[in-house]
Amino acid sequence: MTDTLLEIDRLSVDYETARGDLKALRDISFDVRKGEIVGIVGESGCGKSTLISSILRLTAPNTRFRQGEVRFKGEDLLQLPERMMRDLRGADISIVFQDPMQTHNPVLSIGQQMLDIQHRSKASKAEKRARAAQMLGAVGIPDPEARLDQFPHEFSGGMRQRIAIAMALMSEPDLLIADEPTTALDATLEVQIIERLQELQQEFDCAILFISHHLGVIAELCDRVVVMYAGAVVESGEVREIFHDPKHPYTRRLIDCDPGHIKERARVLPTIPGEVPDLANLPGGCIFRDRCDQAMPRCTSQVPPLTQLKDGHHAACWLNHKEAAE
């Protein structure tokens, strides 16, 4: 277990709202090992963003951690004083956010922002500048030295996302969180960014927590994958396992709906009918049962536990229990 970097252990997070507590995350457990790429998949509103802001503890004021731990190198981040937490951010744990057009400060030059994030380093200003230029070069920004004096609006979206990656990797973090880094970009750029991320991951040897709803990218990039639905983990395991032998109906439907997976021409793209349950007013039993075509009477009354099916392959569905076969 010494190679475990990040452990999310039975984490439950609520948002206090006027409508009552919004159960954004419920009983989430998974881990990320050193140097590994773990993907998190799920539709919008499944709790991906809450999860990463909980890891970094950059949460909205109405967030309540109800139970569980977020252990990084064995230490529970939820118990850490704010000052020590700040020491981790951008040093041991870095993040690349979703929208590259909004991620940089519009009134400070890229160089200034890249100098600022080296605030822990004792190096001189010139050294920090050289380091920033070197990182920009590493992510494929041409003429990096001169471009340091430019402002975010003078770069294209793809370049800004590469700058964001350069900034995140500059401190050589142990864990890089990538929050849908390619969603706002077009398909060609997406491939470029993913390839670059792969190369850099090899070079810097960091673990990546890769959040996406693009299954093709996850399959390409990740070692393991965690499938989330409505604030809970429904399935997790090796990428190959999950894609070839999904054990949860939601994962199966998700793969069927992936445009890259559809072989025949269709007038209407397949979708999963129904809606995500109201997180403020969760029904009992399985959260997916209203949209599941294999729902059984048992699914209405009992919550299926996340159980280990094979080594490292977990799923939360009653279909995998012996009774279902009968």
Added chain:
Amino acid sequence: MLLYATRRFGLALLILIVAVTVMFLMIRAVPGDPVQIMLGPRATPELQARLTAELALDQPIWKQLLIFYGNLMQGDLGIDVFSGRSVTEIVFQQLPHTLWLILGSITWSATLGIALGAYAAAHPNTVIDRVTAAISVSFVAAPAFVVALLSLLIFAVNLQWFPAIGAGEGFWGRLNHLVLPAFAIGLSWVGYIARLVRASMLEVMGESHIRTARAFGIHERRVVMVYALRIAILPVVTVIGVGMGFLLSSAVFAEIVFARPGLGKLVIDSITTRNYPIVMGSVLISTGLFVVSTALADLINAWLDPRARTAA
């Protein structure tokens, strides 16, 4: 940046020409013969004719305008009919008093307003935030002339901390005389700027790039003071630039209440005596002041915000 500055000042010049022309026509449209008022009822027809010719009032209006602009190019705003002194000299003698009053008012009120607003925004919905809100609203609601009279009564007459009238001699004397009028004019600005900064700051603090700065462990103080305030301050700069007009009009009150020399007092005095050249000259300078301050505000914004440089 240089190109932007050139274009912006070109625009300012254009605005100035339009404003001055309109003003020239408006003051000529006021009923009453200025020559009669200036010379009084006992003046001889020869004297009246001479002054009319001297002021070029017998010429058609477009010719008067051309003569006016011709003189203006040479820095000549005409002659004060009563004292015979050059209007340019009189106006520029009064200008520094008003300029110091306006600068003093805006400096203290902007500093305090920005600090209060930024602090309130960094601690939203706390007791301090609510107290600041209550104070700012009551400041905004207090008209400058009421504050001027009350502060005169309290701090000059009753407590005798500061002098009541005049502009003072020497640097410290002038500063001492500046305190009460600058306080009176600036007070409502403190509240206004504080509200503005708070709202603008709260908006910026919710933007993604602030989350990025925090995610890199940048100290919260730097996040607030540099990453957020530099953006939040942009509307405030514009408002202050445009607010120069309001400041000039409140300066008129303050100059009358505190019997200070200055442009405002000069304008009021010359309007009552229908002293055209002086009214024209003072209004011209005030307009120039307003146009330059809005242009300066835009330039400061362009310096603070690189995105503004390419626009406009």
